[in-house]
Amino acid sequence: MNDIRVHAVESINLVSQDGLEKLIRILQSSGEAHQVVVLAPFTDVNLELNNLLHVAMQRDERLWSMQEQRFTRWTALVEDLLAVPAGTKVLDRIKQGFADMEDILRSIWLVQEISEGAKRYAGALCDSWVADIACHWANLHDLSSNLLGYADSQKKHSVEEAVLFVYGAVKDGQSEYAAASLAAQLGAVGVTFWNNSSLLHNADHREVPSALVIRSLSYAEATELSFFGAPIIHSHALVPAIAASLDVQLRCWKEEQDPGTIISKHGDQIEPNRVKGFSIIHDIALINVEGAGMSGVIGIASRLFSAMRKASISVVLISQASSEYSICFAVPEHEAERACATAKKEFAPELEAASIQSIEAETGLAVLAAVGQQMTGQAGVAGKFFSSLGKAGVNVIAIAQGSSETNISAVIKGSDSKKALRALHARFFLSKRAISVGLLGPGNIGGTLLQQISKETIRLKEQFGLDIHIRGIANSRKMLLDQDGIDPGDWKERFENEAVELDQDLFTRHIGATYFPHSLIIDCTTSSQLAEQYVSWLESGIHVITPNKKAGTAPMEYYQRLLETSMRTGKRFLYETTVGAGLPIIWTLKDLVQTGDTVHRIEGIVSGTLAWLFSSYDGSVPFSALVRQAKEMGYTEPDPRDDLSGMDVGRKTVILARELGYSLEVEDIPIQSLVPESLDGCSPSEFMERLEAIDPVIEAAYKEAVAKGEKLRYVGIVDERGNCSASLKSYASDHPFAQASGTDNVICFTTDRYLSQPLVIKGPGAGREVTAGGVFSDILRLAAYLGARI
Ligand SMILES: NC(=O)c1ccc[n+]([C@@H]2O[C@H](COP(=O)([O-])OP(=O)(O)OC[C@H]3O[C@@H](n4cnc5c(N)ncnc54)[C@H](O)[C@@H]3O)[C@@H](O)[C@H]2O)c1
Numbered sequence: 104m105n106d107i108r109v110h111a112v113e114s115i116n117l118v119s120q121d122g123l124e125k126l127i128r129i130l131q132s133s134g135e136a137h138q139v140v141v142l143a144p145f146t147d148v149n150l151e152l153n154n155l156l157h158v159a160m161q162r163d164e165r166l167w168s169m170q171e172q173r174f175t176r177w178t179a180l181v182e183d184l185l186a187v188p189a190g191t192k193v194l195d196r197i198k199q200g201f202a203d204m205e206d207i208l209r210s211i212w213l214v215q216e217i218s219e220g221a222k223r224y225a226g227a228l229c230d231s232w233v234a235d236i237a238c239h240w241a242n243l244h245d246l247s248s249n250l251l252g253y254a255d256s257q258k259k260h261s262v263e264e265a266v267l268f269v270y271g272a273v274k275d276g277q278s279e280y281a282a283a284s285l286a287a288q289l290g291a292v293g294v295t296f297w298n299n300s301s302l303l304h305n306a307d308h309r310e311v312p313s314a315l316v317i318r319s320l321s322y323a324e325a326t327e328l329s330f331f332g333a334p335i336i337h338s339h340a341l342v343p344a345i346a347a348s349l350d351v352q353l354r355c356w357k358e359e360q361d362p363g364t365i366i367s368k369h370g371d372q373i374e375p376n377r378v379k380g381f382s383i384i385h386d387i388a389l390i391n392v393e394g395a396g397m398s399g400v401i402g403i404a405s406r407l408f409s410a411m412r413k414a415s416i417s418v419v420l421i422s423q424a425s426s427e428y429s430i431c432f433a434v435p436e437h438e439a440e441r442a443c444a445t446a447k448k449e450f451a452p453e454l455e456a457a458s459i460q461s462i463e464a465e466t467g468l469a470v471l472a473a474v475g476q477q478m479t480g481q482a483g484v485a486g487k488f489f490s491s492l493g494k495a496g497v498n499v500i501a502i503a504q505g506s507s508e509t510n511i512s513a514v515i516k517g518s519d520s521k522k523a524l525r526a527l528h529a530r531f532f533l534s535k536r537a538i539s540v541g542l543l544g545p546g547n548i549g550g551t552l553l554q555q556i557s558k559e560t561i562r563l564k565e566q567f568g569l570d571i572h573i574r575g576i577a578n579s580r581k582m583l584l585d586q587d588g589i590d591p592g593d594w595k596e597r598f599e600n601e602a603v604e605l606d607q608d609l610f611t612r613h614i615g616a617t618y619f620p621h622s623l624i625i626d627c628t629t630s631s632q633l634a635e636q637y638v639s640w641l642e643s644g645i646h647v648i649t650p651n652k653k654a655g656t657a658p659m660e661y662y663q664r665l666l667e668t669s670m671r672t673g674k675r676f677l678y679e680t681t682v683g684a685g686l687p688i689i690w691t692l693k694d695l696v697q698t699g700d701t702v703h704r705i706e707g708i709v710s711g712t713l714a715w716l717f718s719s720y721d722g723s724v725p726f727s728a729l730v731r732q733a734k735e736m737g738y739t740e741p742d743p744r745d746d747l748s749g750m751d752v753g754r755k756t757v758i759l760a761r762e763l764g765y766s767l768e769v770e771d772i773p774i775q776s777l778v779p780e781s782l783d784g785c786s787p788s789e790f791m792e793r794l795e796a797i798d799p800v801i802e803a804a805y806k807e808a809v810a811k812g813e814k815l816r817y818v819g820i821v822d823e824r825g826n827c828s829a830s831l832k833s834y835a836s837d838h839p840f841a842q843a844s845g846t847d848n849v850i851c852f853t854t855d856r857y858l859s860q861p862l863v864i865k866g867p868g869a870g871r872e873v874t875a876g877g878v879f880s881d882i883l884r885l886a887a888y889l890g891a892r893i
Pocket residue numbers: 543544545546547548549577578579580627628629630632633650651652680681684711737738739740741868869870871874
């Protein structure tokens with residue numbers, strides 16, 4: 104076999120330095136020793152040429168200046184691209200070509216008619232210049248090359264040079280057919296069809312952004328997909344390739360590195376997916392022929408379809424009920440009226456006799472097809488197909504399955520087609536652990552979480568099959584939604600440019616899209632109003648993860664409803680970071696309780712901010728300056744008064760107490776505030792400006808503690824009876840609390856099992872990295888529930 108590959112380059116601009124360089128790269132990296140490049144007329148050149156011929160036909164005086172401009176452009180191009188000796192030869196040919204062109208234009212001018220021959224000649228001339236330039240360029244780049252007119256190439260049975268450029272008289276769109284025929288004739292190993300729009304996806308990637316590239320197809324699958332409107336496969340171009348059993352590659356010029364799709368004899372057996380892709384034909388009408396008198400009558404269908412054939416109406420799909428009471432068939436919408444009229448004419452006698460009652464067209468439809476040879480005999484594929492449509496709320500109007508079983512088709516409303524495609528794609532191609540994620544509050548924690556996810560996405564997908572799609576991000580004013588997923592590594596720029604006004608309902612519906620296997624909202628705000636929605640999110644099938652303490656400290660009635668809803672729906676509510684940030688506090692406590700230990704007392708430093716402030720403060724720097732620093736470092740609540748008022752500690756102790764089964768409200772527990780009354784009512788920004796007012800209070804407390812040889816620590820307590828409190832205390836320097844430094848939280852659990860020696864958890868309890876990390880581990884915990892082996 105000859106070591107030859109034939110390439111068809113369709114609608115690709117080769118006459119530029121970029122284009123030529125890319126061509127050489129591609130040819131050099133192709134494995135075969137000989138390459139044939141069949142050039143298709145480059146559309147722009149073509150358009151310009153057509154225009155010129157028309158101007159000549161209209162005897163428009165501008166013709167000659169146009170022709171001169173063209174000449175200048177071509178010569179400039181050649182001078183730019185090619186070095187002197189080669190360039191001069193090409194230039195000479197172009198000059199000669201322009202002289203010939205002038206003769207042609209003159210004759211058109213004279214006879215005021217553009218003959219097919221003139222058109223072909225002029226077209227081939229332009230192609231030959233492109234081929235000439237490309238050929239010389241290749242020679243300059245160490246690829247021995249030659250060029251040949253298409254007609255001459257028909258006599259060839261071998262290729263000597265590294266690259267052979269074939270040009271001329273191939274109509275736009277037919278270079279692929281020509282390339283495949285030539286490949287068959289040359290006994291090539293394969294043919295590559297280059298296009299300039301896209302790779303072949305398993306669903307239209309403009310409608311299903313998460314669609315994947317199909318890597319292999321059999322001839323039958325490819326033909327079927329092309330029939331169902333898949334772009335970039337031209338079934339007529341496959342014919343010579345199929346006859347010669349050639350491998351056909353579909354590649355995209357814009358994605359030079361991607362190997363694209365291979366169509367081959369046994370291409371259906373390479374990929375494990377039984378369904379290879381989904382395709383849609385838009386603008387379809389369904390013609391319904393109905394009547395009791397048709398039942399059992401031989402020849403109705405044959406009369407109907409031969410009438411359609413005679414009227415040259417292409418029938419896209421046929422479906423007949425086994426009762427034979429009705430036949431319906433799909434035609435392109437613009438043929439609907441004619442198809443109805445044709446059928447009515449054919450069956451005029453039957454209509455008269457009322458053995459056929461009605462012939463009617465329903466418009467605004469689409470045909471959706473699943474294609475895959477390995478669907479054959481596979482029970483369940485059709486079931487999965489139709490149940491996915493049903494779940495997505497897509498009404499199926501008619502069904503047909505080709506007897507080859509290479510496709511299953513459904514007629515649906517045109518307006519449902521996007522929804523249907525997405526539902527099918529998710530069900531058949533997305534991993535079972537694909538999660539549609541919405542992030543509310545991309546601030547300190549939310550923003551850092553996105554960074555962390557961005558670094559791990561690929562590993563999580565490869566290692567655990569966990570497929571995180573961040574499909575929405577919103578702050579208090581704006582939101583950014585994306586069908587497929589927002590790249591968490593570069594969300595900021597998109598958010599700035601594309602975000603629209605926040606619509607919370609729309610956000611929730613978008614994240615909860617039924618065609619994703621799982622949905623999750625991560626609430627990284629401090630909003631109570633959002634916390635009030637958790638129940639409804641869980642009800643609509645969305646899991647919830649949050650570092651926001653508002654739900655855990657909401658009125659008991661709501662809190663209990665939240666837990667009950669989570670239990671009942673099986674949707675998770677995870678909130679480890681509401682206490683001790685990333686430290687495993689909540690889960691430790693749950694484990695103790697669930698394994699039958701009795702917890703007597705919890706006592707701890709649970710505010711990272713206050714821990715850092717009191718371990719840093721030594722009277723040398725004002726306390727207020729330290730608060731500003733803590734905010735800067737991302738330790739504090741968005742409004743630091745939540746920390747300084749003790750509220751944050753109060754909330755955390757309530758969350759812990761509720762975990763032990765106690766019923767209590769934050770309002771009912773004693774909380775010592777460090778915020779001077781004078782700063783209570785002001786706005787957060789005014790508070791930050793007037794922060795110095797806090798300094799004397801702290802200084803006094805500090806001095807008192809120092810006098811006793813003790814250290815100030817703000818602690819939360821849940822006592823033996825479930826009473827909670829939050830207050831500033833001082834501890835002797837050998838006490839574990841006194842020894843904590845930085846943002847360290849220290850939490851002591853005194854239980855039956857840990858009685859004389861309490862169980863202590865200690866470590867950084869605030870900050871962007873540790874908290875976001877804690878939220879991330881809640882995501883992985885959720886994934887484990889969903890079946891990931893993490
Ligand atoms: N900072 C920490 O160390 C830490 C530790 C544990 C828990 N938390 C909790 O994490 C949460 C976030 O803290 P942060 O420091 O990232 O705050 P932040 O102020 O940096 O970010 C909050 C974000 O929420 C957005 N937001 C507010 N209301 C909203 C609404 N109704 N809808 C949508 N977005 C809204 C804001 O626009 C902002 O983007 C808080 O609940 C906090 O208690 C923080």
